[in-house]
Amino acid sequence: MGAAKSQLILGQILQSSSTQYTIIEFIGYGFFGKVAKCQVNSTSELVAIKILDTFQQDVEDELSMLSKISVLDPDQFNLVKFHERFEYSSYTCYVFELLEMDLVQFIETKMGDSIYVNQIRPIAKQMLVALQGLKSLGIMHTDIKPDNVMLVNTEKDKFHVKLIDFGLAIPFSSATQGELLQPISYRAPEVILGLPYTEAIDMWGLGCTLATLYLKYNLFPVRCEYLVMKAMVEYLGMPSDDQLIFGMRTKRFFYTRRILKSYQGEGE
Template sequence: MSITLTESQLIFGQVLQSSSTQYTIIEFIGEGAFGKVAKCQVNSTSKLVAVKILKDTFVQDVEEELSMLSKINLLDPDQFNLVKFHERFEYSSYTCLVFELLEMNLLQFLKTKLGSSMYVNQIRPIAKQMLVALQRLQSLGITHNDIKPDNVMLVNTEEDTLQVKLIDFGQAHPSSSTTHGKWLQPMGYRAPEVCLGLPFTEAIDMWGLGYMLANLYLNTNLFPVSCEYLMMKAMVEYLGMPSEDQLLFGMHTKRFFCQEADEFGLGWRLLTPEEYSDINRVKAKEWPTWRPHFFSLDDLLYIYEEEDAEEFKDRTEFIDFLKHLLTLDEEKRFSPTEALQHPFIRMSHLSQDPDSSDYLTTAQALMPTEASHSVTPVKDGEAHVAEEADEVPPTPASSQITHIETDVPKVPLSHVNDDNERVQEPCQDLGKELHLPATQSDSGICSFPEQFPNHCDEGLECVSSVNGPMVEDVPFPTPKRFKNIRRFFSRIQKLFFSCCCSSVQE
């Protein structure tokens, strides 16, 4: 018999008893297909934790998640920006997983704290910490499979640095046991090798990270997520066609592409919307009128006004960084170790001149101190775990959250308005923030801007990942930072005419 979790069965103040600990429910802070998340107090220490209470239909899937969490906990998760798992226990007919309590996910942070997209100097600390996390997972032989903003959580928003952790290992599995042709990752975040039905590796997490960082920069999805055909169309327009080998050996290639003869022989092309609808018996949706067609990721450089020479230089390196993560060929895609050496992460491109170092100082202030070990990725994750388990004892379940302090001046996390005055965001009640995947009400990266009330088809259904709703398409760029859309298209037009004139002269 299926169990439905209701507040009449699990209520505020109720005590959940494990073999060694009593947890008192303070409030329910999240709910999804898996069940509920409760904010609980450990009776013996008054420490606050998050308890994930699973529906019985998800209990059969918990064993592999526990296997992944046990590997992660062999070393201190705090050092590698991974959520800390405490214990599993059975209470009545429920299966409960106990985690450290974190404050809010990136989706909620954008909505409640920033209210707009992130600047690249705010994105960098998130990128670096996630690269350290993925580097550690790779060394353990684990693929996360579900990198997205609601699975990255801030430890404490009161800190001036952005300290984040990767959560939710419900879809994680050993990298050595990937299933060829299996559908993984939520729409939009799905790597090209997964879309085409090719063999895949942990490199799909690097694709997911790149897509997530692009979304933080845009405040919406880089690709449309309401239709897989539009997602593939955008992928081709921004990044180019997949290689001949990818198309030839992909199990799902013919869902999106076809071969046809031309003067050069057989060639591949993207299906038309009508062809896609006929072959897949799913109607391809129309391209949203508010969404521009970009020619490459370079176009993202110009969607915002240039605010400062150093900021623009930083933005340029960020776009180059994205190109290495959002590479169609997984063999050419950056690994976490390679990505950590990119100038955008190292800030080697920023001016060291004391007279013009304000931007560098601000960027440094947002970065957590070096607390993570450098990990050399290995293919045999099991062997690596066994070797290190003898050297470092497991993390005690009662260990506290450690906050990383910076050695440089603190800079408040706030945006600057048109008059260069700092704008403080209002404090929000953080007690009801989710610890795990967002509910349907949290499915958008930001709320629909009032300036664009009719620019989104509210009838479009968003495709969900297996363990939580996927973020929706919302109009972009966000009006707060996008000051002059005509300037962007003017640049494109000038570039086009410049190319035409060069061709004529030749």
């Protein structure tokens, strides 16, 4: 059996090939592991280190995406700045610039209420620039949600934001019809129905994110995909017959026999 994994603690030093980082505070947790606020010992600069519990293929996938995205100016395209990746003990660590808070925290701690349209507008504009940059590289983020949009520094600029977390990003060329992507309440209808999809699904995720800022609650249900589709039909109307016929997952949500007969009859 392998050696037991050491537990990371405050004050511990993480060592890369060129830099020592001291853990100051743990600021985020997820299924992937945790995020630590760290200090660069040589410069006293503060950074955020995403610490992954185990080596997995998606670790390499994320590194591949970050490497491709690094050709873009992170400040110009409103993307989190990536510094380096290194291995420490049995952990994989990604070092990023330290941002202040995500949009969920921002609403809860700074606003106390939903954000006005004139305050949402600059956030929307910056995220559209970010998506434009990803599109130029043929990359889909696939995980646009309020948790993954972060304020940089509210004291300097209250609504300056950046897009984070490329752990689920994929190239356009890897898009697979029927694959489930995006959080449920931010999932585009073409993904739910199992239709071919494009980078437009990120625009859908952004739209749902902006609606959440305004409403202060999710536009669509967060746990049940069936209820999400039900709400979409109520808000936007029924999908077209073509979409229902060719959706790989349509039968999960709709009774299609009558539509199919009608469709076949028109083709005769």
